[in-house]
Amino acid sequence: MKVLVIIPAYNEERSIGQVIADIKQYTPEVDIVVVNDGSTDATEAAAKQAGAEVLTLPFNVGIGGGMQTGYLYAKQHEYDVAVQMDADGQHPAEELPKLLAAMNEADLVIGSRYVEESSYRSSKMRRIGMIFFSKLVSMLTKEKFTDTTSGFRAANRKVIDCYARYYPMDYPEVESIVYLKRNGCRVVEVGTEMRERQSGKSSITPIRSAYYMIKVTLAVMMCALRYREVRPNT
Amino acid sequence: MTIYSVSTLISIVFLLIILELVRRQRLREQYSLLWIAFGVLLFIISFNVALLERFAMWLDVKYAPALLFLFGLLFCFALILHLTLVITKLSNQVLRLTQEITLMKGQEQQHEQND
Numbered sequence: 529m530k531v532l533v534i535i536p537a538y539n540e541e542r543s544i545g546q547v548i549a550d551i552k553q554y555t556p557e558v559d560i561v562v563v564n565d566g567s568t569d570a571t572e573a574a575a576k577q578a579g580a581e582v583l584t585l586p587f588n589v590g591i592g593g594g595m596q597t598g599y600l601y602a603k604q605h606e607y608d609v610a611v612q613m614d615a616d617g618q619h620p621a622e623e624l625p626k627l628l629a630a631m632n633e634a635d636l637v638i639g640s641r642y643v644e645e646s647s648y649r650s651s652k653m654r655r656i657g658m659i660f661f662s663k664l665v666s667m668l669t670k671e672k673f674t675d676t677t678s679g680f681r682a683a684n685r686k687v688i689d690c691y692a693r694y695y696p697m698d699y700p701e702v703e704s705i706v707y708l709k710r711n712g713c714r715v716v717e718v719g720t721e722m723r724e725r726q727s728g729k730s731s732i733t734p735i736r737s738a739y740y741m742i743k744v745t746l747a748v749m750m751c752a753l754r755y756r757e758v759r760p761n762t
Numbered sequence: 763m764t765i766y767s768v769s770t771l772i773s774i775v776f777l778l779i780i781l782e783l784v785r786r787q788r789l790r791e792q793y794s795l796l797w798i799a800f801g802v803l804l805f806i807i808s809f810n811v812a813l814l815e816r817f818a819m820w821l822d823v824k825y826a827p828a829l830l831f832l833f834g835l836l837f838c839f840a841l842i843l844h845l846t847l848v849i850t851k852l853s854n855q856v857l858r859l860t861q862e863i864t865l866m867k868g869q870e871q872q873h874e875q876n877d
Binding site for chain 2: 563581582583584585586587589593596597600601604697
């Protein structure tokens, strides 16, 4: 099984090296590609030094566009599994084998903070938002999801193809689940530990969270309403 | 001079400007069609005062030229919507091009390393 880990990174020079080193330590057989989304710091150099393949976008295209670049790369190089992980160290590499182990029962495996008791703690507002999206997605897909905003995921070829064709642009996590369900993919969650981010600040402010909630809700509803496949990005 | 003759004049000048822009290839034919349609409509309405007044009567508008503004405004909305559709399409295309270039650059680098 050819496995690729996709790490989208935007100005993550301080944490990226450690993230790559951890992956190499716990799962030495996987390939790692860092999608450097127009960083203005030394992310590219740090990632290369740590031994990852680096794709550098000429300017910042946002998380969705960057992530999709990773999936396009996975498709181009015919990987069997593509795992997406954050560059800030939130997703511990020692949990990676758990995701990979569940690949034979689903097309997309999501590492969830809430399936089992995990030590992850977050602010109240954030919890409320997460519960809201879990309920929304569970209602629309008629399946139970506990952590729809988790960006720790493993995808097989079917999903790689779907994501290469279409991937939501900003705040993609929630919509990308509904999109897969619309395309007949099996999605499961497995419980994983997550850490506090190792460096950098969360980009969430009150206005942005309001925008986030509204935008994602709209996108998810629209995605659920689309009867057929979503129009490709091109 | 009444508002009708002024707007007739404006619509003629407007149409000429559009045609000239297309001739100089500053405006794509595709996008000019909307403008030409608007110019022609404006011309017809301004030229044919009776038509506008009959419309106004049907719609129970007391001040007929107000209909001109209404049409103008509605057209602006339609055009802006059209523009945002074009922008959406363009930004999708730009993104895909950016991604393809990035992948190609990556491949090139790999080849260089292998050589």
